[in-house]
Amino acid sequence: MPSRVLGLSAHYHDAAACLMQEGRLTAAAHEERFTRRKSDAELPLRALNYCLQEGGITAPDLDAAVFYEKPFLKFARVLIGHLRSFPRSYPSFRRALPRWLQDRLSLPLTLKSELGFSGRTYFVKHHLAHAAAAFLPSGFTEAAILTADAVGEWATLTRGRGSGSRIRVESEMCFPDSLGLLYTAVTTFLGFAAQEGEGTVMGLAAYGKPAYLDRFRAIAAARPDGSFALDQSYFDFYGEERMYTPRFVEAFGRPYAPKAEMDQRACDIAASLQALTEEILLALARDLRQRTKLDDLCLGGGVFLNCVANQRILEESGFKRIFVQPAAGDAGGAMGAAAFVSHCLWGLPRGGPLSPYLGPAFPASRCRRALAAAGLTFRELPEEKLCRETAKMLTEGLVVGWVQGRMEVGPRALGNRTILGDPRNPQMKRFLNDRVKHREEFRPFAPAVLAEEAADYFELDSPSPFMLLAPRVRPQKRAAIPAVTHEDGTARVQTVAEAENPRFYRLIKAFRELTGVPMVVNTSFNRRGEPIVCTPEDAVAVFKATAMDALVVGEFVARREEHA
Amino acid sequence: MLEKLKAFNRRVAAAVQAVLLPAGLFSAYYLGLGLTWIMVRLLKPSVLRGPRPPDGTFWREARDYEPDEADCLRQS
Ligand SMILES: [Fe+2]
Numbered sequence: 049m050p051s052r053v054l055g056l057s058a059h060y061h062d063a064a065a066c067l068m069q070e071g072r073l074t075a076a077a078h079e080e081r082f083t084r085r086k087s088d089a090e091l092p093l094r095a096l097n098y099c100l101q102e103g104g105i106t107a108p109d110l111d112a113a114v115f116y117e118k119p120f121l122k123f124a125r126v127l128i129g130h131l132r133s134f135p136r137s138y139p140s141f142r143r144a145l146p147r148w149l150q151d152r153l154s155l156p157l158t159l160k161s162e163l164g165f166s167g168r169t170y171f172v173k174h175h176l177a178h179a180a181a182a183f184l185p186s187g188f189t190e191a192a193i194l195t196a197d198a199v200g201e202w203a204t205l206t207r208g209r210g211s212g213s214r215i216r217v218e219s220e221m222c223f224p225d226s227l228g229l230l231y232t233a234v235t236t237f238l239g240f241a242a243q244e245g246e247g248t249v250m251g252l253a254a255y256g257k258p259a260y261l262d263r264f265r266a267i268a269a270a271r272p273d274g275s276f277a278l279d280q281s282y283f284d285f286y287g288e289e290r291m292y293t294p295r296f297v298e299a300f301g302r303p304y305a306p307k308a309e310m311d312q313r314a315c316d317i318a319a320s321l322q323a324l325t326e327e328i329l330l331a332l333a334r335d336l337r338q339r340t341k342l343d344d345l346c347l348g349g350g351v352f353l354n355c356v357a358n359q360r361i362l363e364e365s366g367f368k369r370i371f372v373q374p375a376a377g378d379a380g381g382a383m384g385a386a387a388f389v390s391h392c393l394w395g396l397p398r399g400g401p402l403s404p405y406l407g408p409a410f411p412a413s414r415c416r417r418a419l420a421a422a423g424l425t426f427r428e429l430p431e432e433k434l435c436r437e438t439a440k441m442l443t444e445g446l447v448v449g450w451v452q453g454r455m456e457v458g459p460r461a462l463g464n465r466t467i468l469g470d471p472r473n474p475q476m477k478r479f480l481n482d483r484v485k486h487r488e489e490f491r492p493f494a495p496a497v498l499a500e501e502a503a504d505y506f507e508l509d510s511p512s513p514f515m516l517l518a519p520r521v522r523p524q525k526r527a528a529i530p531a532v533t534h535e536d537g538t539a540r541v542q543t544v545a546e547a548e549n550p551r552f553y554r555l556i557k558a559f560r561e562l563t564g565v566p567m568v569v570n571t572s573f574n575r576r577g578e579p580i581v582c583t584p585e586d587a588v589a590v591f592k593a594t595a596m597d598a599l600v601v602g603e604f605v606a607r608r609e610e611h612a
Numbered sequence: 613m614l615e616k617l618k619a620f621n622r623r624v625a626a627a628v629q630a631v632l633l634p635a636g637l638f639s640a641y642y643l644g645l646g647l648t649w650i651m652v653r654l655l656k657p658s659v660l661r662g663p664r665p666p667d668g669t670f671w672r673e674a675r676d677y678e679p680d681e682a683d684c685l686r687q688s
């Protein structure tokens with residue numbers, strides 16, 4: 049009976065690999081964390097080798113590999129897309145075609161030459177991979193499924209349901225009608241990078257009013273069931289340089305240059321886009337609830353990294369529970385494809401709850417070596433002392449880098465590759481931005497809160513272990529945690545349960561004992577434009593290059609003043 | 613001497629590729645795609661517009677989303 053499958057996503061953005069053995073996810077990682085190239089889209093050879101190593105096997109031991117889309121179907125869409133935009137699409141065609149002909153249509157051959165793997169290679173439709181990634185690890189026996197992203201082969205949105213190990217995708221919307229592409233087009237209009245700046249735009253939205261909502265509604269003519277068609281006279285997805293046309297510029301004004309100052313118009317455009325996105329997603333979810341009458345909803349695809357929209361779906365769609373997996377975007381497609389093969393094709397039973405800690409961990413000897421090689425003075429502490437000392441440093445207003453155990457999968461740092469701060473400190477946001485992260489000041493920082501005390505501070509009655517919900521901070525608590533309360537009174541919460549991440553839980557508990565506040569500021573351990581750190585050496589490099597005050601790697605603590 | 617010859621050959625190959633690749637892409641686009649575009653416009657313009665969804669909704673019926681093993685082995 050086959051049981052070992054390697055899942056792969058690549059060639060668009062955010063390539064990743066994962067390994068499932070006996071129906072259990074044993075390893076998963078983004079290629080960017082190894083190559084140190086942000087959103088690396090190349091075939092994830094390093095992530096894939098890590099997965100094999102973690103699983104204690106070699107490529108010939110695999111029963112199958114599976115790719116998260118059907119390359120021939122996608123290639124056909126790319127050609128037809130260029131045909132539709134003829135003759136403006138030449139620059140895009142000139143860039144795309146060599147890449148396709150090089151290796152994108154011959155994955156089995158590439159796997160053979162690069163890995164020595166000559167077993168079966170499966171291909172699962174892109175939105176089926178998203179649906180599987182959303183439903184199969186959700187723990188729900190039956191649930192409605194909604195997927196939304198930029199575009200897969202043709203589909204941009206699907207709806208359906210999952211039951212046991214069966215997934216039924218019932219309807220789809222297709223390219224070029226895409227919520228993800230609309231969001232990305234506006235992201236680039238505001239001067240941010242495609243596939244990277246969408247979260248920034250979501251943060252910016254809190255500073256604006258939806259003054260342009262009617263204009264967006266006219267562009268995306270939505271039906272009561274949430275389905276919509278984008279007026280293509282505003283967009284040029286295969287155009288020369290921009291994803292939007294002069295008509296879009298006529299409607300919204302001059303586009304913003306990269307790193308331009310965000311004025312009120314930019315904030316209002318972001319707020320309007322966010323409002324439209326929420327409006328459409330809510331209508332889609334409500335309609336799906338009506339059709340299925342189910343209580344549980346699984347959400348998949350990059351659009352559902354939008355935690356503000358997820359929160360509204362949870363509160364207003366009629367579903368009682370929602371599940372969004374930590375790698376909801378394309379990296380999670382690898383996990384979805386592998387889960388589909390394991391459970392739906394091979395019939396292996398679905399496992400327990402999904403842990404996001406699926407990346408590499410490093411032994412104490414490696415951590416010690418990395419710190420010593422960088423000339424840092426450090427001390428080794430037992431866990432209890434380590435947590436107490438770290439918590440104390442946070443109360444003193446210090447910014448602490450925290451690297452523990454296995455690296456997270458997905459775009460959020462969830463307590464193992466994290467930069468920590470004091471949520472009570474009104475200056476913390478500025479400190480973190482000026483001294484470490486160097487990112488836009490309007491982007492919020494997130495709290496990691498003890499799961500059992502989350503409801504005391506946030507209007508949240510379900511867990512949010514992957515930081516994919518944005519509940520309101522209770523008004524009476526806002527003044528107590530200014531560093532994590534966003535402009536609109538919400539916070540991107542991660543709830544931390546002891547069973548899920550014991551050491552991180554104990555650290556927050558230690559901070560609570562010192563301050564009475566059961567949470568810390570948690571932001572990803574990286575510098576602007578770089579992937580989250582993976583190894584102790586990556587962490588040391590960021591520590592040395594920034595003004596972070598202390599670094600905790602495993603059981604070792606290094607403070608800046610001690611080596612300055 | 614042999615190394616110099618090899619380096620020279622590599623440079624020639626790179627130069628040929630630098631000329632041929634853009635020329636090939638240019639003709640593939642303007643001749644291949646261009647002629648297709650004209651034919652499609654004349655014979656089946658609906659391909660350029662995309663399929664028309666049913667009235668009242670932009671959802672379409674999803675097909676081929678419950679693949680068996682043979683379907684999964686196909687790249688299309
Ligand atoms: Fe996707």
